[in-house]
Amino acid sequence: MTTEDGWLQGQQLLELLAVISSYPDEESAVRGAVERAAQALEAEVAAVVMGGRVVASVGFPAGKLPEHALLAVAGLRRDRLTVPGVGECPTVTARWGGTHPGTLLLARWDASFTIQEQSLVRGMARLLELTLTMLRTLERSERQAAENAELLKSLRQRQRLVEHLFDIQRAISRRRPLAQILDMITGAAQDLLGDEIVGLWLRDSPDSDDTKLVAHVGLRTEVARKRPTIPLAEAGAAGRAMITDDVVVLHGYAETSTLIAELTDGRLCASMAAPVHDSGAVSGSLMVGSHQQTRGYTASDVQTLRAFAEHVSLALTDANTVDRMYQAFHDSLTGLASRGLFLEKLAKRLGAAEHEGKRVALLFMDLDRFKAVNDSLGHAAGDDLLAITAGRLKSQLRATDVAARFGGDEFAVLLYGVATTADAVRVAERILRTIGEPMPIAGRHLRVNASIGIALSTPGMPDPADLMRRADVAMYQAKRNGRGRLEVFTDEMLLSFPTAD
Structure with a gap:
């Protein structure tokens, strides 16, 4: 897949x-x-x-x-x-x-x-359960609407819950920032449950016994900043929900910790928390709290909080999956595409180009004398050089272009929809100029050159390996001709580099 x-x-x-x-x-x-x-x-x-x-x-x-x-x-x-x-x-x-x-x-x-x-x-x-509950409530309300206004109010509340969940799901599917989604959920929980306080707590790390407040309504932010993490045992209902992996309801807070009292100005009279999961493991809890001494939590309130907690779990799992996917397909040092992702995109673009009558240009770039910098100034300086090179490389590309680090000091660029060889050459010339400018490395300003080989696809070239070999051969030809330059592939080059790959 x-x-x-x-x-x-x-x-x-x-x-x-x-x-x-x-x-x-x-x-x-x-x-x-x-x-x-x-x-x-x-x-x-x-x-x-x-x-x-x-x-x-x-x-x-x-x-x-x-x-x-x-x-x-x-x-x-x-x-x-x-x-x-x-x-x-x-x-x-x-x-x-x-x-x-x-x-x-x-x-x-x-x-x-x-x-x-x-x-x-x-x-x-969870959503099926909520839907069935809403449908059953609707059926009852149609029979008893004239006699039971409270039932209609409950139905409207359920509808509002579904609307909030739809908005949250839409935000998740559209990959909005995780912090924004978590703020949406805490705000929606306050709107539906009507409590003065809502807090989302997450474990500091998967195996940690400490937790941190990541989103909230009605808590004192300046207090939270003083203690970025607190032990689960001191986190009240939120901590207990994480420890028991179940909904926890507390009435009265005589036993609460000093920090919770400070966060709530000592006014917390009742609270409820539901566990949050990340990839199946308990990773936090969503808590609501009230200043009202008569506040009680019904089964419907518990269900509503569970629904919001489940959507926090969805958001966390989705965000972490996306992050793991990004890390798996991008170079950790430069942030460029990995070799595997680049080759996958190259194969797809070649297929599309064949179908649409367009051309693909492939640029292979190798830094000249990178080893000398690495050996003389150290690996940290070499890493800085590669990171700066990647940033300058991306600055010369369109959003539709793809740049990758192939390992060491080798880079590749995929240009889709180039009209002529001259178009690819102009891009390569811009790259050479920007990379050739002084780079701040290890307290110095170093000049580094690069050699670039260019190859363009031709009709009937579905195999990415063919185009890669041509760009590689052209790059070696550039190095042979003096480094710090570019060369466009010609068939004659294969005679000089018959085994290049």
């Missing part, structure tokens, strides 16, 4: 969460959730179990629904399912409680479900 495919799958699953609530009744919502979950996760089968029976399923042959086996998987008595016509498959389940508990389960033949997929399935089950 390519990088773009994995990225698209994550976005499709996030968008899926926002679709489930559009169904008009409980039966179609459950059936639609099962079908869309199976499609999004490429699962052979999927089902929802409620009230001790399978209420919806997809993927099973007619008359061959293995209900007892599905109930065993839903009850966590087994973790694999034998699917008729397919065989034994690994499963993933997500359960919800409340007045109508249920389980969403999926089975897939070709691969087990990743931690990220498991987390997203839990988020989907």
Whole structure:
């Protein structure tokens, strides 16, 4: 699976969460959730179990629904399912409680479900639960609207919750900054629950017993700055939720720590916190608190806080997945694309160029006498030189161009849609000029030159290796002709470098 495919799958699953609530009744919502979950996760089968029976399923042959086996998987008595016509498959389940508990389960033949997929399935089950609750409330309200105004108020509250969750999901799918998403969630929690205080606490590190406040409403920021991290045992309901991995409700705060008292001006009378997860592990908690002595938290309040905490988990897992993907496909020193990512993009651009009648230019660049700088001034100076070179290289490229570090002091540039060889030459000349300017390295201003080889694609050249070899040969020719210059590939060069790669 390519990088773009994995990225698209994550976005499709996030968008899926926002679709489930559009169904008009409980039966179609459950059936639609099962079908869309199976499609999004490429699962052979999927089902929802409620009230001790399978209420919806997809993927099973007619008359061959293995209900007892599905109930065993839903009850966590087994973790694999034998699917008729397919065989034994690994499963993933997500359960919800409340007045109508249920389980969403999926089975897939070709691969087990990743931690990220498991987390997203839990988020989907949570939204399905909220949708079913909203639909049942709506049905009751239509019968009792004239008699029960409080029920209508609850329905409006549920609708507001769904709207907030939609906004949060949209922000996650559009890759907005994590801090902005977390602020959205804390603000939405205050709006829905009506408490004066909301705080999002995250562990200082995965195995740490300390936590830090990362987003809040109604807490004293200047106090939080004095103590960036605090022990879980001193974090009140937030710390207990992390320790127990469950919702914690506290009434009265005579036992609270001095720091919590300072953060809340000593006015905290009741609080509730729900755990937050990152890739399945407890990583923090979302806490709400009230100044009102009569404040009590209902089952609906608990459900609402759990929903927001689940979306914090989604945001954290998604952000960390994106960060890990970036690190895997980019050079840690320069921030440029890695060799693997560059080659993947080169192959795709060559295919597109062949289809669209365009050309691709490939530039191979090697710094001249880099080893001398590294040996005389040290590896730190060499790293600074490479980082500055990368920055100057990117400054001369368009947003559609791709630059990569191939290792050592070798760089590559992909130019898409160049009209002529002269276009590529002009870019290479700009790169040579900017790299040739003095660089502040180890307290000195050093001048470093580079040699660049240029090769352009031709019709019928689908193999990236051919274009790479030509650019490499041209680069060696530039070094042979005096360094600090560029050369454009010609077929005659192959006679001088028959084994260059």
